[in-house]
Amino acid sequence: MLSIFRDGFFKDLLIWFVLSVFLASLAAAGVGLVADAYFTRTVDGLIGDEGEYDLFFQVRTDLRDTAVARIREIIKEKVPGSTVKVGVSVAGKTAVFVGLAAKYRTKAVYTNLDNYFYDIPGSSGFSLMTEPRLTLSAIPGSVADLLIREAERISGVRFAFRDGGSIVVLLEKAAQMKAVQRALEKLLAGYALLEIRFPDGYQVENPVEAGRNLTEVLAGKAGLSLIRNVTSGKSSDDQEALMLTMAELKRFLLSYAGQVKVIPTRGTKLQPGDQLVLFPDPEEPGAAGEKVHADDVIVKVTSEEKEGALAGLIIQGDSAGFDQATGRLVGKDKKTGAVAATVLINSPKQQLAAALEEAINLLGQVNSWPELPSQARQVLTAAGTIQAALNSINGMGADQADLAKIRNLSALLSGIGNELQQMAEHLTRLRWVENQLEKAVDGLEGVQLITRLGLIPRNLGYFGDLGEQAGLLDEAVQKLVADLRTKAQALDDFINRFNPLVQTLLAWEEKTTKLAGRLDRMETLLDGDGNAFQTLAELVGVTDDSLYQFAQLDLAGLEEGLAPLEAGFDELQNNNLMLIIGEMEKIKASLPKLKDEEISKTITLLDRYLGGESLPGEKVELFVNADYDEAEVTRLVNSFFDSDQVRIQALPAGVLQPDVRNEVTRLLGEVQGVIAALAVLILAILIFLQDQAPVLAMFHHLDLLVPDRQSKEKGLGRLVDRFFPWLYASGLGAVWLWTTVKLSGARIPYFPDAYFLAVGALVGILFYRMAEKFHRLNLDEVIAGYALGFNFTTVMREIVLPAGRPGLMQKLNRRKMVMK
C-alpha cells in the first residue's frame, strides 16, 4: 500500500500537513489571543486598569445613589481627592469603585478604612483591590503583628496591614511581585502551625489554658525558638463541627437511652446478640411459642458484665412505664422461648423528665413564698412576748417548785399560749418551706444535669439560640441553687433555734393547765406538801434549764439571721425566677420524644458514621518556628497530656494568595489556552472533514488500484500493509492534533498535551470509519481513471480531490492539476 505514496501524493500530503498545521495553529492561537484580549478588556472595564481603584463596594442597586452619595461624603471628609466610579449592576447589586488619592495610600489610612466606610447604605462592607498586592490568609490573629513586621522588612514591600483574618502586603511595583511572592513564601515556610488534637472522649476542660500551659512546657525545648499559643477554643472546620456534634449527640443519646441490665435465670446462658422479649407485668409473664409482635419490647444483649449479668439495648419498643420485666428468648422463628432473664431497666430520660417536672413545680411554689420572712418575724415577736413573761417570774428555780409556782407557771403559759401556738404554726410552715427548698435544689440539680448532658457543648456558637439559652439557663440555675441553699440553711438554723423550745413550752402549757386544775381540787388533800409538788413538777418535765434557755435566746441575733432570708427572696425575684421556670418548661418540651428503639437505631447509625473516623476533640494550636525537633515535640506533648493518642499535625503557617488581578490574568491565560484548544479541535474536525475525508474514503477502495497479489510485503510489512488505512488515519490525527496544539499554545488544565495524541488518533479513526459518509466517492470516475492507466496520485489530483469539498487540500491540489 505504501507504494501509492511513491508516485507523488505523499509529497502533496506532506505539504498539506505542514501548511494545515501551521495555518490551524495560527488560527487557533489567534482565536485564543482575541478571546484573551476581549476578556482582559472586559475585566479592565469592570475593575479598572491595574492600580486604578483601591476599594470595591457591592451595593444594593435600589440604594445605589444613596450609597454613592454617602461614599462621596466620606471621601470628602476623610480622603479628599479620591475618586468614585459606579460600575455595572448585576443581579440587584451595583459595583462601586473607589480610587484613593495617592497621598492617602498609607498604612494609617488602610488600617482605618473600616472605620471610615462602615455605614454605607445597602452595602455590607468593601473589598480591598489596591494593586500590586499579595495577601497572606489563614493567619492566627495573635501572630499577625509578627508576620506584618517581617513582611515589611522584605524589599519591594511598601507596607503590610491586617485585613480581617488576613494580612495584606502592598508592593511598591508590580514588577517586584515574583520576588516578593518568593520572599513571603520563604517567610511562611519558616513557621508552622502545630495542631494538637485529642481523640474522642479525651476531655480538655479549657483548651486555651491547656495551650498556654503547653507553651510554657515546650518553650525553648525541642528546637522551638518561637512558640505562641494561638488556640482559639473554637473549631473552624465544618466537618469538625459536624463530627463534634455527632459525638455529642451520641454521648447524649447514650445517657438518655434506657440502660438495660439482664440477669439470666439460673441455668440459662445468654450471649451478646441474643434477643429477649420483655413482659413487664409479673402477673402476665407470657408463654413460650407465642409470636413476637411489633409492639413488644425487645432487648438485644450487647455485652457481658460482672457476676454473670449482661448489658443490653432496647431495639424494639420503649421502656416507658416499667423498670423491671421478665425476658423470654426470641427464637429464629420470631417466637417467644423460655423465660431466660430478669431485665432491669433504668430510664434516665424518664427520670430527667420527672426531675424537670418537679423542679418546675417547686420553683413555682418558691415564687409564692415572699411572706416567709414576715412569718419568721412573727415567730420572733411571739418569742419576745414569751421571753418578757418568763423574765417577770422570779425564783423559777427547781428549789422553788411548789404549788403556787406551778400555778404561776400555768397562768404564764396560758397567757402566752396563743403566741406559742402561733410560733409553732409558723415554725411548721417554715419547716415545710425548708423541705420544699431542699427539694427544689434537688430538682434544679437535675435540670443542670440535663443542660450539661452534652447537648450543650462549650462551643455555643454551633448550636444557635437554643444552645445559648440553655447555657444561660445553666448559669442562672447554678446561681439559683446557691441562693436556695443559703435560704434553706438560714431557715434551718432559725427553726432549729426555736423549735425544740417551742415544742417543750407547748407541752408544758397543756400539761400545766391540766395540772393546775387538778391541783385546785387536790390542795386540801395534799396539805401543801412541797415534796409532792416537786414530784409533780418533775413529772411534767418542767426544768429551769428550759425556761432559762428560752429567756436567754438572743432574739436580736436571730433577727439578724433572718436578713439573708428577706434579701434572698428579693434576689430570687431579681434572678428572674419566672424566666428560669419558663426556660425549664421549654427544655422539658424540647426533650427528644424518642423511643428506646429509635435511640438504639440512631446510636447504631452514628457509630457506623463515626466508625473509623478520628473524632475531633478540642484542639490546641501553637504557632512555632518550622525547624523544630518533631520527635521531641511529640514526646513532650504526649507527656504533657499523658496520652499517646494525641495527634500532632504541622500545618502551614498561612496561605499566600496571589494578587487578584494576577489570578485573573492567570485564569484568562488558561481560558485563552482552552479556547485555543477548542479552536484546534474544531479546526481538526473541519480540516479532516474538508481535506482528509476524500483521501480516507479512497483508502476504503485501495484494492481497485493495488490488487492483493501485488503486495510483496512479508511479516510486519504485510501487517502494516493490511492495516495501512487505520495506521494512516490514527497516526495523522495524532500527529496533526498534537503538533497544532503545541504550536498554537493551546492547553486544557489537567489535560496533559500527550493526551491530544490519543484524541487525535481517535478523531483520525473516526474519520476513517465515517469517511464515505463525509465524502461520497464517485467510484465510476475512479474506476475510469484506473482503466485509463492513471496512478493513485493522478486519480486523487484529477478526480477525487476536485470533486471534494473546498479546502486547503483542494486549494493546494489545484496547482498540481492538469485538467483545471
Place this chain on the structure above:
Amino acid sequence: MKTKKEQPLLKIEGLEKSYQKRRVLRGINLNLFPGETIIIMGPSGCGKSTLIRCINRLTEPDAGRIFFEGREVTGLPLSELLALRRRIGFVFQQFNLIRRLNVLQNVSFALRIEGESREEAEAKAYQALTRVGLKERAFNFPAELSGGEQQRVGIARALALEPPLMLWDEPTAALDPILVSEVIEIMEELVRSKATTMLVVTHEVGFASRAADRIIFMDQGKIVEEGAPAAVLTAPTSEIGEKYKKLLKT
C-alpha cells in the same frame, strides 16, 4: 478468422476467478487476434464482465495467465500495469465519464495526463469526437448529454488513445432501446474500419451477428460454445446458443 500462425494480440490461459466461494470464471482459454472482433454473450452472472475486467486487471484474477501483445499481464508491477492499461481502451456500461469535465476534456483527459500538449490532445479529442458524431457537443458537460451521447463520449475517450485493443462491457445495457442504435452504429463503423481489435460483452444479438468475427457463449464461468456467427447462431450446439438463436429470429 485469423490463422493459427498469427500471434494473438490477447491470449488467456486457464483464467480462474472466485468471489467468496462462488467460482465466476472456470479455466477460461481465449485467443484474440489483431483486428478481430469477438463478442461474448451469455446470461447475467455467467462471468462475461469479470472476464474482460480481468484482462486489464481492474479485477484481479485468482489463477491463469493473460498475455497482451506477447507480455504477460498477470504479475506485472503496478507502474507497468498502468502503462498497459493505457493501451487497452475500456468502454463501460455506465459510461464512467468525469462529471466536472466537459466532453472535450473528458476525451482529451488521458492524453493530457500522458503528457501531450493541450493543443495536441484536443486535436486528437476532436478527431475522436468527430468519429462518434459529437464534435458539436465538445463543450457540453456529461449531465447535459443523453445516455447515448454519453456513451459515445466514452467511446471517443477510449478511441482517442488509439488503443490496439478495446474492451466493451455491455456498452448499451444502460441505454434506452431508442438510444441503443446510435451506439451500435458507432461500434459497427469501428468494426468495419478495422480501427482496433475489439472484445465486446453484449446481449445485442443483431449486432453480434453483423459485426462479430467470432461469438463466444459463456455459461456458469465457462465458454460453452465458440464460433463464427453464422455457425453458432444458426446451428448452435449449446443451450445458451439455442436461446440466442431464438432471440435473433424474433
